[in-house]
Amino acid sequence: MSGTAGQVGDCPQTLSSECWKIPGYRYVSYDNSGTTPCGVSTINGTPTGVCDRPNLKFTSWIINGRNVIHAPFNDGLDECGTPLLSDLAAIMNTWDPFAGGWTVTVSDQCAYHLRSRALPPTGTKYGVLTAVDNDTGETITFAPVDVVVPDTFYRRITEVDCDGTTTTRWTNDAGATVPAPNPEQIVECTVQVTPDARVTPTQRVRSRIKRFTGTATSGNVDSFPSDVQAVTLTVLAGAVRVQAAGSGSRNGGAPTAFEDDVTVPAGVTLSWGVDGDSYDLALDGSLLFTGTAAGADFLLHWTEHVYTDWD
Incomplete structure (x- = not known):
């Protein structure tokens, strides 16, 4: 076989x-x-x-x-x-x-x-x-x-x-x-x-800068699209009106109002900022910068907290 x-x-x-x-x-x-x-x-x-x-x-x-x-x-x-x-x-x-x-x-x-x-x-x-x-x-x-x-x-x-x-x-x-x-x-x-995802999104801080001339205004910094962490004003010429109008409401009350309204002359630099940790991500409160006359010339530099997508 x-x-x-x-x-x-x-x-x-x-x-x-x-x-x-x-x-x-x-x-x-x-x-x-x-x-x-x-x-x-x-x-x-x-x-x-x-x-x-x-x-x-x-x-x-x-x-x-x-x-x-x-x-x-x-x-x-x-x-x-x-x-x-x-x-x-x-x-x-x-x-x-x-x-x-x-x-x-x-x-x-x-x-x-x-x-x-x-x-x-x-x-x-x-x-x-x-x-x-x-x-x-x-x-x-x-x-x-x-x-x-x-x-x-x-x-x-x-x-x-x-x-x-x-x-x-x-x-x-x-x-x-x-x-x-x-x-x-x-x-x-x-x-x-x-x-396995992050508890919070990837977080970054982006630098911005803009020049204003004449009677131009920055608009309300508190209304910028991203959370602003720091702002620096540099007055190059003329004068700039700076208004700190107030911060947001808490616990159902009216917004906190301030009467801070100062004219800043040429040659002066002023800054506002937070430490940027997980508790203080952004400034809270209205800041407005406006040239007072045709000869005004100033720079605003700010950093904004940017939320990107998840990793």
Whole structure:
């Protein structure tokens, strides 16, 4: 009786088939600019932008179906843009029992808005934040938008060929062979993890400078698009009127008002600034610089805190 030597059975044979994944994540965002891809703000139920509300009473924030604000409290929202959003982020971080890590960020779709740290694809359900304007009686709401990136699944298949050669290949969830994923990004499918993301966005400080002549004005520094950390005035010629008009409201009261109004002559340099740590990211208060006559010539240099996207 004769036969052929070699491996018996079908080949290649699968030695193992393992499930791996790149963990998904979710961002939750709120916006004060009406109806946007990053959230919806309303006044008396009508979608609209919300700005400069110094006397609000926050009544509820629904998280997982429950109001986490145990008793209504008064506060205010400064100006528009980042001053208002920074105030709102501080309120949310105070009341969020799940530490969502709310901070001001920026995107092409929504400009400046509020966003959470990276969260698992499913879990805590953030809902509508509601306040009442004590001055007007209007009801103001902020409703969130979730951006969810699901888990990405792979299979690592190890096979042995008819000649005994062992090979490994990867397939996607549709069974197609794909390049091996980055080993630093994947975990076994049974592992439940919170995405490895920064608690706050990458933070940078950007330098700016602008020259003003004649009776031109800087506008209100507190209304600049980014959080201003430091401002330096250099008067080259003529004179410049400097006004420190006041800071934002706190605890539902009126904004703090000052009557600082000084004319600064040529040859003088003045500076304002904060230390820039996690507590003092920006100056709080209106600063206005205006040339007093046609011969005025001055420079403003400032640094602004820039929130970039998440790493």
